[in-house]
Amino acid sequence: MPILLSLAAFLMTLLGGLVADRVGGRRHLVLGFAAGVMLGVVAFDLLPEALALDSLHAHGVPLPMLMFALAFLAVHIAERSMSIHDTHEADYTPHRHSRAGVGLTAGSALIVHSLLDGAAIGAAYQTDSSLAVAVAIGVIAHDFTDGFNTYTVTSLYGNTRRRALTLLTLDALAPITGATLTSLLTIPPEALGAYLGLFSGFLLYLATSDILPEAHTPRRSTGLTLGATVVGVVFMWGVIGLTD
Template sequence: MAELFRGVPQMLFVSLIAGLATTAGALVVLMLGVLGKRTLSVMLGFAAGVMLSVVLFDLLPSSYAWGGFESMLSGFCLGMIMLAVTDMLLTRFTLSSRRGREAGPLRKMGYLIALGISLHDFPEGIAIAAGSAAETHLGWLVALAIGLHNIPEGIATAAPLKMSGLSTWKIFLLTVGMAFFTPLGTLLGFGMLAVSTKVLAQMLSLAGGAMVYLVWDELWPEAKRFSQSLALAGIALGGTAMSAISLLHH
């Protein structure tokens, strides 16, 4: 155990780099400027595919393995409820001002994506700790996979916010803040692994529930509004890419 905790600072640094990949993805959007609606449709579809793949092939199976069906189901339901309540509060907040009404659903969707990804990054950080606890090189491998799929997640966060008129520096600072959820998760993960695997299981499935709600209620409806065929192509591309990247976890 003492040997494991000696590696904590190094894994926290690796986790932060993986988290900052979200900011790197956002910078792609910020440097390219305002995206066309057809491009946004593909990107939102791609993000939906990435998220569904992560939920189906990583978060829920890992949750079941760590805590069983009951922990997985309770965490999943809690995640959906949490994001539904947040959705309701954000809707009231964005409609409370004239500027918010002008920004339309894109602003709210961008914030929800940011929240969903942050919730997702937290258990991802825990996954880095779990991988490192098993074998040091596995922690690095998990961090690499997380960094790779954080890039399109950063794109998905920045694109609707940019189109809603949110300033570049605010989007940049938001994604930098999101990056710190990964090392925070890693720090918590080292502690949780010594206490309760059921809490870890519920954290993993909570992120899964939040992301499924996000895809169902926000990403897919907005993506297909511009072009259903391009949205479907984006989902297929995102799901395939993330399925390939997730093989690095195993």
């Protein structure tokens, strides 16, 4: 049963990525929407889930929040040190992302997240089958945006369409793999909370430092783009509310 439930997540992830692949000239709207979705995922899903776990504290700060700040700063320092952006941030001109590896790293992080989604389905099934269905509904509901973001972020950094589709396929397969391996792998709550915090900081940095400036370049910055970002946030709010 867990594998059957994860198959639905597989299809929804592929659908999200294929939609991102077909938008063509409306790329700025896609990027605006993707940034809003990523903000919503961090604020309404990842961080609340991380803080709900019985996490460790370091000098009075929950470990997930410490990892959140660490990831945000680490990506920022890495970008500055490698001169990933060829323009100044204040210019808001089209960025030439000279490090396709950043896109691959982002896509890989999303794949790991999808792997844990599948593991959550399998772990829930070991407890109660009805709980597994509830968890699967939540996973399936946001896997569309996972696929959408995997393709968008990977291709944004100059990776080829073929490479972006490859990562999309791996992201779609990840929930199935996670559900299958659950019986062999148990993730301690402390480690899971730390990972969710780390992933949140990474995702938020990409949304605010890269995707939004790219969406709002002078040639493309419109009220529709801003509206797409707001819609992305509200969309994730609705998804999380319906699946909570």
